[in-house]
Amino acid sequence: MKFEIKEVKSLTGAKARIYSVILDGEDKTLLEQFFNENVKYIKDLNKILYKIHTMAQDTGCRKSYFKEGEGAWADGMVALRGTGHLRLYGIYFHDAVILLGSGGYKPPEIAAYEDYPPLNAKAQQMKAIAKEIYTMIVAKELKVNEDGTLDVF
Numbered sequence: 001m002k003f004e005i006k007e008v009k010s011l012t013g014a015k016a017r018i019y020s021v022i023l024d025g026e027d028k029t030l031l032e033q034f035f036n037e038n039v040k041y042i043k044d045l046n047k048i049l050y051k052i053h054t055m056a057q058d059t060g061c062r063k064s065y066f067k068e069g070e071g072a073w074a075d076g077m078v079a080l081r082g083t084g085h086l087r088l089y090g091i092y093f094h095d096a097v098i099l100l101g102s103g104g105y106k107p108p109e110i111a112a113y114e115d116y117p118p119l120n121a122k123a124q125q126m127k128a129i130a131k132e133i134y135t136m137i138v139a140k141e142l143k144v145n146e147d148g149t150l151d152v153f
């Protein structure tokens with residue numbers, strides 16, 4: 001899977017940098033696609049924007065803001081907590097940086113994303129991206145700095 005990591009400058013703030021990815025052949029980040037695909041859930045989108053803004057400007061990306069183990073425990077994928085029926089998946093690095101990807105609506109009668117094919121596809125996509133990013137980190141092709149900046153080699 002080929003992609004480019006892009007800082008979302010309109011969401012980045014004094015306490016944290018917000019990133020997403022653009023898949024090869026696409027013109028919008030996964031985060032932009034997430035917002036465009038879920039406009040009918042405006043209340044939940046506003047909750048998500050408020051949380052992102054709070055992290056970026058005030059608190060940093062506290063680990064408690066994310067639910068770990070959304071995929072396998074070792075795959076690095078997290079979900080933003082407290083987002084109503086929307087699930088926004090990403091990769092948590094540390095307080096100064098988060099990469100937000102895709103996700104979608106999770107019907108209340110569905111217990112796990114695996115049981116709902118549209119959401120499962122988004123989660124699997126994010127897991128594949130997380131795996132590739134961690135491979136890049138181990139291979140020293142990507143460095144996540146303490147200030148939240150990324151160096152791609």
